[in-house]
Amino acid sequence: MLSSTPLSERIHIAFFGCRNAGKSSLVNAVTGQNLSVVSPTLGTTTDPVLKSMELLPIGPVAIIDTAGIDDEGILGEMRIEKTREILNKTHIAVLVSDATIGLNSYDRELIEKFKEKNIPYIIAYNKCDLKKVNCGDNEICVSAITLENVNALKEMLGKISQVITKKESYIVRDLIDEGDIVVLVTPIDEAAPKGRIILPQQMTLREVLDANAIAIVTKETELSKTLEAISGKCALVICDSQVFNYVSKIVPESIPLTSFSILMARYKGFLEESLKAVSAIENLEDNSTVLIAEGCTHHRQCGDIGSVKIPTWLKKHTKKNINIELCSGSDFPHDLSRYSVVIHCGGCMLNEKEVLSRKEKAIAEGVPFINYGILISYMNGILERSTKILK
Numbered sequence: 030m031l032s033s034t035p036l037s038e039r040i041h042i043a044f045f046g047c048r049n050a051g052k053s054s055l056v057n058a059v060t061g062q063n064l065s066v067v068s069p070t071l072g073t074t075t076d077p078v079l080k081s082m083e084l085l086p087i088g089p090v091a092i093i094d095t096a097g098i099d100d101e102g103i104l105g106e107m108r109i110e111k112t113r114e115i116l117n118k119t120h121i122a123v124l125v126s127d128a129t130i131g132l133n134s135y136d137r138e139l140i141e142k143f144k145e146k147n148i149p150y151i152i153a154y155n156k157c158d159l160k161k162v163n164c165g166d167n168e169i170c171v172s173a174i175t176l177e178n179v180n181a182l183k184e185m186l187g188k189i190s191q192v193i194t195k196k197e198s199y200i201v202r203d204l205i206d207e208g209d210i211v212v213l214v215t216p217i218d219e220a221a222p223k224g225r226i227i228l229p230q231q232m233t234l235r236e237v238l239d240a241n242a243i244a245i246v247t248k249e250t251e252l253s254k255t256l257e258a259i260s261g262k263c264a265l266v267i268c269d270s271q272v273f274n275y276v277s278k279i280v281p282e283s284i285p286l287t288s289f290s291i292l293m294a295r296y297k298g299f300l301e302e303s304l305k306a307v308s309a310i311e312n313l314e315d316n317s318t319v320l321i322a323e324g325c326t327h328h329r330q331c332g333d334i335g336s337v338k339i340p341t342w343l344k345k346h347t348k349k350n351i352n353i354e355l356c357s358g359s360d361f362p363h364d365l366s367r368y369s370v371v372i373h374c375g376g377c378m379l380n381e382k383e384v385l386s387r388k389e390k391a392i393a394e395g396v397p398f399i400n401y402g403i404l405i406s407y408m409n410g411i412l413e414r415s416t417k418i419l420k
C-alpha cells in the first residue's frame with residue numbers, strides 16, 4: 030500500500046462495447062498483459078476486470094474491462110448493471126466497436142451516457158485488420174491482433190489524461206506553510222490494521238512533507254505530551270474523527286483543529302454539501318432509516334466506526350429509535366428514497382468520480398448527504414471550530 034499509488038488516485042480507463050467487439054483483446058493489447066480471457070464466444074467477460082498498473086505515457090492507471098453491454102437474459106441484465114456502475118468511476122472511456130459491423134444502437138446509447146456523465150471518450154474501431162473505416166477526431170482504427178494503432182490509442186489516452194488531471198486539489202497542502210508543525214493524531218486501537226497506518230493518514234502525511242512542513246504523528250493518548258514537547262507551537266492538529274471529542278478538549282482553542290475525514294470530504298468534493306446537510310439529523314424520527322456508507326470493504330480498516338460508533342452516537346444525540354443500514358465498497362443502493370439521511374465516510378478508497386456521483390444521486394433524490402467527520406464534530410458541538418481553517 031505504501032509503495033504504490035492508491036487505486037482511488039489512479040486515472041480509471043474503462044473499455045465498453047458490445048460482446049465480441051474485442052474489448053478484452055484490446056485491453057490485453059494496450060496493457061501488454063494477458064489480463065482478460067478472450068474467445069469468440071459471446072459474453073466471455075462477465076464481471077468487470079480491474080487492474081492497477083503503470084501505463085506509458087499516462088502513469089498510474091486502473092484499466093477496466095467490462096461485460097458486453099448487449100448481453101441477454103436476467104444474468105445479462107445484472108452484468109449490464111455492473112457495467113453501468115463502472116461508468117460512475119470512469120475518467121476516460123474507450124468504446125470498442127467491431128469495425129466490420131460499425132456503431133449500433135447499444136453503442137449510441139453508451140455514447141449518450143458518456144456525454145450525460147461528462148466522461149471524455151474515444152471510439153476504437155477494432156479489427157481494422159479486417160476492415161478500415163474513416164475516423165473523426167476522437168476515433169481511431171485499431172487491431173488488437175496486429176497491434177496496428179495500439180500505441181496511437183495510448184497516446185490519445187495520454188493526451189486526455191493530461192487535460193483531466195490539470196485541476197489540482199489538495200488534502201492539506203494549501204492549508205499549511207513551509208516549516209509549519211502539523212500534528213496528526215491517529216488512534217491505534219484493535220480496529221487499526223496490522224503493521225501500517227490507514228490511507229487518509231498516509232495521504233495527509235505525504236502532503237505535509239510535500240509542503241516542506243513538519244509532521245508529528247502521535248496517538249491521542251500521547252497528544253498532551255506532544256503539545257508540551259513542542260511548547261504548543263503547532264499550526265494545525267488533524268485527528269481521526271472518532272477521537273474528536275477527546276482531542277478537542279486537549280488542543281487549545283488557539284490551535285486549528287480538523288479531522289482526516291473532513292479533509293478527505295473536502296478533497297473529494299463533498300464538504301460543502303455535508304455542511305449544508307448535517308442539521309438534517311435533527312429531523313430524524315423513530316423508525317427513520319439512515320444509510321451509513323463506507324468506501325472500504327476491509328471491515329477493519331475503519332473498524333467499527335460505521336457499524337457501531339456512529340449508530341450509537343446518532344441514537345444518543347437524536348433520542349430516536351433509528352434504523353441503520355450499512356453498505357460498503359462499491360455497493361451503493363440504486364434507490365435512496367427509503368433513507369432520511371446518507372452518512373458517508375471520507376471516501377479515501379473511492380475515486381472522486383464515484384463519491385461525487387453518490388452525492389449527486391442523493392441531492393437529486395432530496396436525501397441529505399453527510400460526511401462522517403462533519404457529523405461527529407456537529408454532534409460534539411465543535412463543527413464551527415473543526416471547519417474554520419477550511420473557509
Ligand SMILES: Nc1nc2c(ncn2[C@@H]2O[C@H](COP(=O)(O)OP(=O)(O)OP(=O)(O)O)[C@@H](O)[C@H]2O)c(=O)[nH]1
Nearest residue numbers: 048049050051052053054068072073074097156173
Ligand atoms: N481479426 C480480429 N479479431 C479480433 C480482434 N480483436 C478481437 N478479435 C477476436 O474477436 C473475438 C472476441 O474477442 P474478445 O476480446 O473476447 O471480445 P469482447 O469484446 O471482450 O467480448 P465479450 O467478453 O464476450 O463481451 C475473439 O475471437 C478475438 O480473437 C482484431 O483486432 N482483429
Ligand SMILES: [Mg+2]
Nearest residue numbers: 052053073074
Ligand atoms: Mg471480454
